[in-house]
Amino acid sequence: MNKIIYFFFFFLIFSCKSSSPPPLPHEIKRPLSVWELETKNLIDNKLSESTRLIVQKMTAYNIITSSHISYSAIPSEQWKNFEELKKQASSEELILLMDYPNSSVKGYTFLCLLERKELDVYPILKKHYYDTNLVTMQEGCIIYRDRIGNFFVENSIASKRIKENEVDSLKKIALYDKKYQMSYKNEWLSDNFCGNTKSIYI
Numbered sequence: 001m002n003k004i005i006y007f008f009f010f011f012l013i014f015s016c017k018s019s020s021p022p023p024l025p026h027e028i029k030r031p032l033s034v035w036e037l038e039t040k041n042l043i044d045n046k047l048s049e050s051t052r053l054i055v056q057k058m059t060a061y062n063i064i065t066s067s068h069i070s071y072s073a074i075p076s077e078q079w080k081n082f083e084e085l086k087k088q089a090s091s092e093e094l095i096l097l098m099d100y101p102n103s104s105v106k107g108y109t110f111l112c113l114l115e116r117k118e119l120d121v122y123p124i125l126k127k128h129y130y131d132t133n134l135v136t137m138q139e140g141c142i143i144y145r146d147r148i149g150n151f152f153v154e155n156s157i158a159s160k161r162i163k164e165n166e167v168d169s170l171k172k173i174a175l176y177d178k179k180y181q182m183s184y185k186n187e188w189l190s191d192n193f194c195g196n197t198k199s200i201y202i
Helices: 002-018 034-044 047-061 077-088 091-097 105-113 122-127 148-158 164-176 184-189
Strands: 065-067 134-140 144-145
Touching: 047 077, 047 105, 065 077, 065 105, 065 144, 077 105, 091 105, 105 122, 105 134, 105 148, 122 148, 134 148, 144 148
Parallel strands: 065 134
Antiparallel strands: 134 144
16 A cells, blocks of 8 residues: 555656757747737837736746646745736736737736726627637646636636626627637537536635
8 A cells, every 4th residue: 555655746746857858949939020019119109117027927938837836846936926016016917918919928917907806807808718829837737738818718708707697698709719729629518517617716
Protein backbone atom coordinates (compact mmCIF):
# COMPACT_ATOMS: atom_id res chain seq x y z
CA MET A 1 0.00 0.00 0.00
CA ASN A 2 2.80 2.41 0.90
CA LYS A 3 4.50 1.66 -2.42
CA ILE A 4 1.33 2.61 -4.25
CA ILE A 5 1.08 5.90 -2.34
CA TYR A 6 4.76 6.74 -2.98
CA PHE A 7 4.31 5.96 -6.68
CA PHE A 8 1.24 8.21 -6.84
CA PHE A 9 3.08 11.18 -5.33
CA PHE A 10 6.09 10.56 -7.57
CA PHE A 11 3.80 10.50 -10.61
CA LEU A 12 1.99 13.66 -9.47
CA ILE A 13 5.21 15.61 -8.94
CA PHE A 14 6.75 14.39 -12.18
CA SER A 15 3.63 15.18 -14.20
CA CYS A 16 3.42 18.68 -12.72
CA LYS A 17 7.03 19.41 -13.55
CA SER A 18 6.71 18.17 -17.10
CA SER A 19 3.18 19.35 -17.89
CA SER A 20 4.14 22.71 -19.35
CA PRO A 21 3.81 22.52 -23.14
CA PRO A 22 6.14 24.49 -25.39
CA PRO A 23 4.73 27.88 -26.32
CA LEU A 24 2.87 28.05 -29.60
CA PRO A 25 4.28 30.51 -32.14
CA HIS A 26 1.08 32.55 -32.24
CA GLU A 27 1.05 32.90 -28.43
CA ILE A 28 4.50 34.35 -27.83
CA LYS A 29 6.72 34.65 -30.88
CA ARG A 30 4.32 35.95 -33.51
CA PRO A 31 4.59 39.73 -33.91
CA LEU A 32 1.40 41.74 -33.86
CA SER A 33 -0.21 42.51 -37.19
CA VAL A 34 -0.50 46.12 -38.27
CA TRP A 35 -4.17 46.18 -37.22
CA GLU A 36 -3.38 44.58 -33.83
CA LEU A 37 -0.54 47.03 -33.21
CA GLU A 38 -2.79 49.97 -34.03
CA THR A 39 -5.48 48.59 -31.70
CA LYS A 40 -2.94 48.07 -28.91
CA ASN A 41 -1.55 51.59 -29.25
CA LEU A 42 -5.02 53.12 -29.38
CA ILE A 43 -6.07 51.32 -26.19
CA ASP A 44 -2.75 51.97 -24.41
CA ASN A 45 -3.15 55.69 -25.01
CA LYS A 46 -6.53 55.64 -23.25
CA LEU A 47 -5.30 53.77 -20.16
CA SER A 48 -3.95 55.27 -16.97
CA GLU A 49 -0.25 54.70 -16.41
CA SER A 50 -0.88 52.26 -13.55
CA THR A 51 -3.30 50.17 -15.62
CA ARG A 52 -0.98 50.21 -18.63
CA LEU A 53 1.91 48.88 -16.54
CA ILE A 54 -0.23 46.03 -15.20
CA VAL A 55 -1.31 45.13 -18.74
CA GLN A 56 2.33 45.11 -19.86
CA LYS A 57 3.20 42.62 -17.10
CA MET A 58 0.21 40.44 -17.96
CA THR A 59 1.18 40.42 -21.62
CA ALA A 60 4.77 39.43 -20.79
CA TYR A 61 3.55 36.54 -18.59
CA ASN A 62 1.03 35.57 -21.29
CA ILE A 63 -0.93 32.88 -19.47
CA ILE A 64 -4.09 32.73 -17.36
CA THR A 65 -3.48 31.04 -14.02
CA SER A 66 -5.37 30.22 -10.87
CA SER A 67 -4.25 31.87 -7.63
CA HIS A 68 -1.71 29.11 -6.87
CA ILE A 69 0.26 27.02 -9.35
CA SER A 70 2.69 24.10 -9.51
CA TYR A 71 2.62 20.94 -7.37
CA SER A 72 3.86 23.00 -4.40
CA ALA A 73 0.97 25.49 -4.76
CA ILE A 74 3.12 28.60 -4.99
CA PRO A 75 1.34 31.96 -5.39
CA SER A 76 1.00 32.96 -9.03
CA GLU A 77 2.61 36.24 -10.09
CA GLN A 78 0.06 36.52 -12.88
CA TRP A 79 -2.77 36.22 -10.38
CA LYS A 80 -1.20 39.10 -8.44
CA ASN A 81 -1.34 41.13 -11.65
CA PHE A 82 -5.03 40.23 -11.89
CA GLU A 83 -5.65 41.41 -8.34
CA GLU A 84 -3.92 44.71 -9.16
CA LEU A 85 -5.98 45.10 -12.32
CA LYS A 86 -9.17 44.70 -10.27
CA LYS A 87 -8.05 47.50 -7.95
CA GLN A 88 -6.62 49.92 -10.47
CA ALA A 89 -8.68 49.68 -13.67
CA SER A 90 -11.91 51.59 -14.14
CA SER A 91 -14.91 49.92 -15.75
CA GLU A 92 -14.32 52.05 -18.86
CA GLU A 93 -10.73 50.79 -19.08
CA LEU A 94 -11.85 47.19 -18.67
CA ILE A 95 -14.35 47.47 -21.50
CA LEU A 96 -11.57 48.87 -23.70
CA LEU A 97 -9.25 46.01 -22.73
CA MET A 98 -11.73 43.44 -24.01
CA ASP A 99 -10.40 44.38 -27.47
CA TYR A 100 -6.74 44.17 -26.46
CA PRO A 101 -4.67 41.94 -28.79
CA ASN A 102 -3.65 39.50 -26.05
CA SER A 103 -5.90 36.67 -24.89
CA SER A 104 -4.50 36.53 -21.35
CA VAL A 105 -5.27 40.20 -20.84
CA LYS A 106 -8.78 39.73 -22.24
CA GLY A 107 -9.39 36.73 -19.99
CA TYR A 108 -8.44 38.51 -16.78
CA THR A 109 -10.26 41.64 -17.93
CA PHE A 110 -13.44 39.63 -18.28
CA LEU A 111 -13.02 38.19 -14.78
CA CYS A 112 -12.74 41.76 -13.48
CA LEU A 113 -15.93 42.71 -15.30
CA LEU A 114 -17.74 39.73 -13.78
CA GLU A 115 -16.98 41.15 -10.34
CA ARG A 116 -18.40 44.58 -11.19
CA LYS A 117 -21.93 43.77 -10.12
CA GLU A 118 -23.26 47.09 -11.42
CA LEU A 119 -22.37 46.11 -14.99
CA ASP A 120 -24.51 44.04 -17.34
CA VAL A 121 -21.94 41.58 -18.69
CA TYR A 122 -24.22 39.85 -21.18
CA PRO A 123 -23.81 42.45 -23.99
CA ILE A 124 -20.04 42.29 -23.46
CA LEU A 125 -20.08 38.48 -23.55
CA LYS A 126 -22.25 38.42 -26.67
CA LYS A 127 -19.90 40.84 -28.47
CA HIS A 128 -16.85 38.66 -27.75
CA TYR A 129 -18.60 35.30 -27.97
CA TYR A 130 -16.93 34.49 -31.29
CA ASP A 131 -13.34 35.15 -30.18
CA THR A 132 -11.48 31.99 -31.26
CA ASN A 133 -7.96 33.12 -30.30
CA LEU A 134 -6.23 30.48 -28.19
CA VAL A 135 -5.13 31.11 -24.63
CA THR A 136 -2.94 29.00 -22.34
CA MET A 137 -4.32 28.37 -18.84
CA GLN A 138 -2.83 26.82 -15.72
CA GLU A 139 -4.79 25.55 -12.73
CA GLY A 140 -2.45 24.15 -10.09
CA CYS A 141 -0.05 22.10 -12.19
CA ILE A 142 -2.48 21.34 -15.01
CA ILE A 143 -1.84 23.30 -18.19
CA TYR A 144 -4.19 23.33 -21.16
CA ARG A 145 -5.28 25.53 -24.05
CA ASP A 146 -8.69 26.65 -25.19
CA ARG A 147 -10.37 29.38 -27.19
CA ILE A 148 -10.75 32.56 -25.16
CA GLY A 149 -14.41 32.80 -26.20
CA ASN A 150 -15.03 29.51 -24.38
CA PHE A 151 -13.34 30.98 -21.30
CA PHE A 152 -15.78 33.91 -21.34
CA VAL A 153 -18.80 31.59 -21.52
CA GLU A 154 -17.54 29.17 -18.88
CA ASN A 155 -16.80 31.86 -16.33
CA SER A 156 -20.05 33.69 -17.01
CA ILE A 157 -21.94 30.52 -16.17
CA ALA A 158 -19.75 29.65 -13.17
CA SER A 159 -20.16 33.13 -11.66
CA LYS A 160 -23.93 33.08 -12.32
CA ARG A 161 -23.67 36.55 -13.86
CA ILE A 162 -25.86 35.75 -16.85
CA LYS A 163 -29.50 34.80 -16.68
CA GLU A 164 -31.01 31.50 -17.76
CA ASN A 165 -32.69 33.06 -20.80
CA GLU A 166 -29.34 34.60 -21.80
CA VAL A 167 -27.68 31.20 -21.58
CA ASP A 168 -30.45 29.84 -23.80
CA SER A 169 -29.79 32.60 -26.33
CA LEU A 170 -26.11 31.71 -26.43
CA LYS A 171 -26.99 28.04 -26.94
CA LYS A 172 -29.14 28.97 -29.93
CA ILE A 173 -26.19 30.81 -31.47
CA ALA A 174 -23.96 27.79 -30.83
CA LEU A 175 -26.56 25.50 -32.40
CA TYR A 176 -27.43 27.46 -35.53
CA ASP A 177 -24.47 29.72 -36.29
CA LYS A 178 -21.75 27.79 -38.11
CA LYS A 179 -19.23 30.56 -37.41
CA TYR A 180 -19.35 29.74 -33.70
CA GLN A 181 -16.76 27.24 -32.46
CA MET A 182 -16.78 25.71 -28.98
CA SER A 183 -14.63 22.89 -27.66
CA TYR A 184 -17.44 21.28 -25.66
CA LYS A 185 -20.31 22.45 -27.89
CA ASN A 186 -22.17 19.14 -28.07
CA GLU A 187 -21.90 18.59 -24.32
CA TRP A 188 -23.09 22.11 -23.56
CA LEU A 189 -26.12 21.77 -25.80
CA SER A 190 -27.07 18.48 -24.15
CA ASP A 191 -29.99 18.42 -21.70
CA ASN A 192 -27.67 16.61 -19.27
CA PHE A 193 -25.13 19.44 -19.11
CA CYS A 194 -24.55 20.39 -15.48
CA GLY A 195 -22.20 23.33 -15.86
CA ASN A 196 -19.03 21.38 -15.12
CA THR A 197 -16.82 23.73 -17.13
CA LYS A 198 -13.13 24.55 -16.80
CA SER A 199 -13.56 27.77 -14.84
CA ILE A 200 -10.88 29.96 -13.27
CA TYR A 201 -13.55 32.01 -11.53
CA ILE A 202 -13.52 31.77 -7.73
